[in-house]
Amino acid sequence: MANGDELITLKNIASHCKEYGFIYPSSEIYDGLSATYDYGPNGSELKNNIKDYWWKAMVRMNENIVGIDAAIFMHPTTWKASGHVDAFNDPLIDNKDSKKRYRADVLIEDQIAKIQGKIDKEVSKAAKRFGDAFDQEQFLNTNERVLKYQSQISEIEEKLKASMGSGNLKAMKDLIDELEIADPVSGSRNWTDVRQFNLMFSTELGSVADESGKIYLRPETAQGIFVNYLNVQKTSRMKLPFGIAQIGKAFRNEIIARQFIFRMREFEQMEMQFFIQPGSEKEWYEHWKEKRMRWHKALGLGDDRYRFHDHLNLAHYANAACDIEFNFPMGFKELEGIHSRTNFDLGSHEKFSGKKLQYFDNNTNESYVPYVLETSIGLDRMFLAVMSAAYQEEKLEDGSERTVLKIPPVLAPNKVAVLPLVDKDGLPEKALKIMDDIKFDFNAIYEAKDSIGKRYRRQDAIGTPYCVTIDNETMEDDSVTIRDRDTMQQERVSIAELKDRLRDKTDLNKLLRSI
Ligand code: ATP
Numbered sequence: 001m002a003n004g005d006e007l008i009t010l011k012n013i014a015s016h017c018k019e020y021g022f023i024y025p026s027s028e029i030y031d032g033l034s035a036t037y038d039y040g041p042n043g044s045e046l047k048n049n050i051k052d053y054w055w056k057a058m059v060r061m062n063e064n065i066v067g068i069d070a071a072i073f074m075h076p077t078t079w080k081a082s083g084h085v086d087a088f089n090d091p092l093i094d095n096k097d098s099k100k101r102y103r104a105d106v107l108i109e110d111q112i113a114k115i116q117g118k119i120d121k122e123v124s125k126a127a128k129r130f131g132d133a134f135d136q137e138q139f140l141n142t143n144e145r146v147l148k149y150q151s152q153i154s155e156i157e158e159k160l161k162a163s164m165g166s167g168n169l170k171a172m173k174d175l176i177d178e179l180e181i182a183d184p185v186s187g188s189r190n191w192t193d194v195r196q197f198n199l200m201f202s203t204e205l206g207s208v209a210d211e212s213g214k215i216y217l218r219p220e221t222a223q224g225i226f227v228n229y230l231n232v233q234k235t236s237r238m239k240l241p242f243g244i245a246q247i248g249k250a251f252r253n254e255i256i257a258r259q260f261i262f263r264m265r266e267f268e269q270m271e272m273q274f275f276i277q278p279g280s281e282k283e284w285y286e287h288w289k290e291k292r293m294r295w296h297k298a299l300g301l302g303d304d305r306y307r308f309h310d311h312l313n314l315a316h317y318a319n320a321a322c323d324i325e326f327n328f329p330m331g332f333k334e335l336e337g338i339h340s341r342t343n344f345d346l347g348s349h350e351k352f353s354g355k356k357l358q359y360f361d362n363n364t365n366e367s368y369v370p371y372v373l374e375t376s377i378g379l380d381r382m383f384l385a386v387m388s389a390a391y392q393e394e395k396l397e398d399g400s401e402r403t404v405l406k407i408p409p410v411l412a413p414n415k416v417a418v419l420p421l422v423d424k425d426g427l428p429e430k431a432l433k434i435m436d437d438i439k440f441d442f443n444a445i446y447e448a449k450d451s452i453g454k455r456y457r458r459q460d461a462i463g464t465p466y467c468v469t470i471d472n473e474t475m476e477d478d479s480v481t482i483r484d485r486d487t488m489q490q491e492r493v494s495i496a497e498l499k500d501r502l503r504d505k506t507d508l509n510k511l512l513r514s515i
Helices: 010-019 042-059 075-080 104-133 136-142 144-167 169-178 222-227 229-235 281-297 343-352 379-390 429-440 451-461 472-477 495-504 508-514
Strands: 024-025 037-039 065-068 089-094 102-105 195-198 202-204 212-215 241-250 266-276 306-310 320-328 331-342 359-361 366-368 369-379 391-395 402-403 416-420 445-446 468-472 479-484 491-494
Touching: 010 024, 010 379, 010 391, 037 369, 042 241, 042 266, 042 281, 042 379, 042 508, 065 343, 065 379, 075 343, 089 104, 104 136, 104 169, 136 144, 136 229, 144 169, 169 379, 222 241, 222 266, 222 343, 222 369, 229 241, 266 379, 281 320, 281 331, 281 369, 306 331, 320 491, 331 343, 331 379, 331 416, 369 379, 379 391, 402 451, 416 429, 416 451, 429 445, 429 468, 429 472, 429 495, 429 508, 451 468, 468 495, 472 479, 479 495, 491 495
Parallel strands: 065 241, 416 445, 416 468
Antiparallel strands: 024 037, 089 102, 089 195, 202 212, 241 266, 266 369, 306 320, 320 331, 331 369, 359 366, 391 402, 468 479, 479 491
16 A cells, blocks of 8 residues: 655645635635634544543643633733743844745744755765665764764854844844845845844723733733632642643734644644742653653654754743654644743742742742743644644555545544445434444444445545444344444444444543553
8 A cells, every 4th residue: 555645745734624624714705814724523523632632631640730721811911021022023034026024033944954954865875875784873973074064054053043042133134144045935035134023913902992901812821820820729729849731722923824724823722831849840841851752652643753852042931942843744843842931930920910929838848939841732733743644645455546534543533434334224224323322422423325435435534433334234133344444444343342342442541541
């Protein structure tokens, strides 16, 4: 069976998502709104299943983590205290010829990725040449061409870091000129200066349309957790270390919002802030890096699709940060962030609100502002990660082709399709009876129209792990066939054992137990 994985593009995935009711462009009848999307029937099920997996892994599996659901609107001073009013900016640059707008730092990072691509090419060429005797480590440390590329990368990274760190926009523009970076669309090098652009959306509270009523749509869910730190700690009687988890919408006026649901202006985050004793942050940073990676890998999307990437430019609040990157169709990109946020947020909220946000530690008999370790993952990006790994165009042994979504069965929107072989002879009634029984345990879908082959293909295309077919034999001995999406093998089982069989691969508890 051939799998054309390397040819799959975001476009393939986006059009499949639209055709099969996963994701539609928002307000499409008005030609859509850029970088906003609506989730359809299958998409919302998949999204809910991802949330469920995350929430249970965080809140249910850890007795020291509790969840909240804070409001999207927050007191405007929140965003002063968090640093977002002053520092939540992206450096933007326009190309004067193409009139296209870019993030200046991303243009430079893409240039670094290009050089890294050259290194990867050298490595794979050498690996082919030397065969089993190839020592990659040694090659990377000694090959002259590779060393030259690596030093180019380090130099660019240093300059980028310095310009980002000091907010020196002129230095960033100079670097773009020096590297002769061209507009990826038009090839033109006719750039404007680099400018800062604040990513927060604002609106007015109530009927007063002036500065005093100005409020923001939250650009991250984390602040809703910080301002509730004491409420939760007291009412849930939590002792350090403990965590607060939240899933909710966030809004960012992204400069360039392309790449389907990878970068949206309205999106959803799943964040967990873990409150710890100062000084223990290194240990918890490693702990959560490892724990989050295990959560990802347990889904079976492919271990080699993930890697850690340490942040070059630490945000104003962090003393260590990394991303879990995923190999999307457009390459390795950030899926989740793990940040050691120190006591920056709570300390700053203390200052701005005048309220003490401290923890009294019974063990040491002292009060302090806790440190925070954050894990932050975009729900929509996770959705895209699942889709990127799941979407496959297969050539079958009989020469035909199928498009199948090999979504991890626990996340699949529908676990089972119940299909009467023909739409007569009492088969539909029998099938509906089975539906009525299993629908309490499994998200099930009933389909009677079209040939059975066509119906199987449709279920493959929406990622349904099992198809159960009711035929004449069912009427005689209460047995059905169960077809596996991935192997396409069919097996005869009795209706009595059906639920156990369906549970086999779709049981979330089993997955949670394995991590
Ligand atoms: P990026 O560098 O891609 O802009 P970020 O570092 O600003 O992301 P964080 O502020 O760390 O992102 O947000 C945590 C997570 O939220 C990210 O890992 C990502 O999964 C998700 N996320 C951030 N911005 C967006 C967006 N515009 N659309 C969809 N998901 C997003």
